[in-house]
Amino acid sequence: MTVIEEPEARIGLPRLNEPAPEFDAVTTHGALKLADFEGSWLILFSHPADFTPVCTTEFIAFAEIYPELQKRGCELIGLSIDSLYAHIAWVRNIEEKAGVKIPFPVIADLDRKVATAFGMVMPGESKTEASRCVFVIDPKGILRAMIYYPLSTGRNMDEMLRLIDALQTADANNVATPANWRPGDKVLVGAPKTTELAEERVAEGLECVDWYLCKKSL
């Protein structure tokens, strides 16, 4: 018996701190490559399908935070496994019905090339739709963060902004950020690697719970 196998929907997930998979995609703003975003932070996010309720609320929410992202030097690009014409009709519909103009491009990934490269399709959830994925790519094209949400759950836009703030703060100051950190909160100093440095750390006058857990203000 001949078994006809379905095309592999997922080759693998990209990895943090490695170059993000290059793409050359058809979008609502014309042909775009990942390289076009060099020098900017970029949030690449996928949604399951156009003209669906959760995705529509997310698109409106992403459009609302877009000015704040731009202040942080961050661009946005959406993606779904839909046609360019579906995307155009949907963003026009959102503007007409909700009064919100979608200011960022949306990739029409009908051949799933980008979705496959980024591991956006979760066959256990859906074999034909991308999950709600978020990829944060830095100005050098390095993948810095990934978030995956299920089909049923819309994303939290505050977390998108907080994540960008945290990554930029960590890069600029060589620090880490604690749970629930917000801009202005104290940041974490990296744990010392030797006993000598541990002793010195305690004497440095930082706010330390113990030698390995020290905070400071920026």
Add this chain to the structure above:
Amino acid sequence: MPCVQPDGTLSTTGRLMLSAVQTNSTVEDVATTTGMVLYRVRSVLRELIEAGFVVEANGRFSQTEQGAAKASKPG
């Protein structure tokens, strides 16, 4: 190509971008002149190059003769 139609007609963005390209312009120059974000400038410049309206050398962009003629025509 969204900014250059098959008959060579330019969209509003394509025309704006072509007009912003002076001799040896950088992507940043064109972005400043047009007020467009860098990724969009890079994308449209690529289209204008493919259409023969712009040439690029060492990261600098200039109108071709064909591009200059197109930019000078109204509409």
